[in-house]
Amino acid sequence: MIQPPSIETTQKNKAKMMLQLLLMMFIDIGLPLLLYFVLSKYLSTILALIISGVPPAISVIVTFILRRQVNVIGLLVLIGFVVGIILSVIQGDPKLFLLRESFITGAIGLAFIITLIPIKVGSFEMRPLVYYNAKNLGMANLKGLTEDEPIPERWERYWKSYPRFRQTFIVLTAVWGFGLLLEVPVRVIIIYRTATIDEAVYIGNIFLYSWLGCLVLFTITYSKHRQKEGEKLLKEQEEAAASAAIKD
Numbered sequence: 001m002i003q004p005p006s007i008e009t010t011q012k013n014k015a016k017m018m019l020q021l022l023l024m025m026f027i028d029i030g031l032p033l034l035l036y037f038v039l040s041k042y043l044s045t046i047l048a049l050i051i052s053g054v055p056p057a058i059s060v061i062v063t064f065i066l067r068r069q070v071n072v073i074g075l076l077v078l079i080g081f082v083v084g085i086i087l088s089v090i091q092g093d094p095k096l097f098l099l100r101e102s103f104i105t106g107a108i109g110l111a112f113i114i115t116l117i118p119i120k121v122g123s124f125e126m127r128p129l130v131y132y133n134a135k136n137l138g139m140a141n142l143k144g145l146t147e148d149e150p151i152p153e154r155w156e157r158y159w160k161s162y163p164r165f166r167q168t169f170i171v172l173t174a175v176w177g178f179g180l181l182l183e184v185p186v187r188v189i190i191i192y193r194t195a196t197i198d199e200a201v202y203i204g205n206i207f208l209y210s211w212l213g214c215l216v217l218f219t220i221t222y223s224k225h226r227q228k229e230g231e232k233l234l235k236e237q238e239e240a241a242a243s244a245a246i247k248d
Helices: 011-039 045-052 054-067 072-091 094-114 129-137 151-161 163-193 197-247
Strands: none
Touching (some): 011 054, 094 163, 129 163
């Protein structure tokens, strides 16, 4: 009997995810902000902004090299970094460089939404972006038909067999996609309504990562809710199977 999906994060995976989150926050938030506010006292605003964006860019490149994978989100971040530098240098306006983060989040949000389109080319079938991320990070403990069933085949079997499994990743991908797109107009207002570049950097980053925190909180809450529903369904099916066996 094929068991319904039960998405459980092991203690090891939780610790791994927490370390990854803390490292990401330091590289993408703490270090760039620290560099900017220190360097802006001695260098031009544009140069300080460019240097502050180097750590996240290096992180993207190193991750790409180590994993030997085409990271769509990481690639968009790198493209946004380069485009932001070019625009700010050509126009001489530091605020244009600050818009690079909105370009990045907007592009990533669009990427999330595009993956919701059921595109099929040959043997390739599009899956929601959160599905790919969860599978690559090993975030779900999916029971196999056998102990030797490969993980990729296991994930595809669950995707094709269980509507609730598909729905979880579709909802999370849609929330992240539209959530990131919503950040763009708010960030633009912050950048062009604040009096100074320092204020724009400070308020913009507080808003961005507070909003990302809200999306993460929703993801955790929704995932736990779906997990409890899955466990309840599994228990009901086990009780029904046991009751049927007794009658037989």
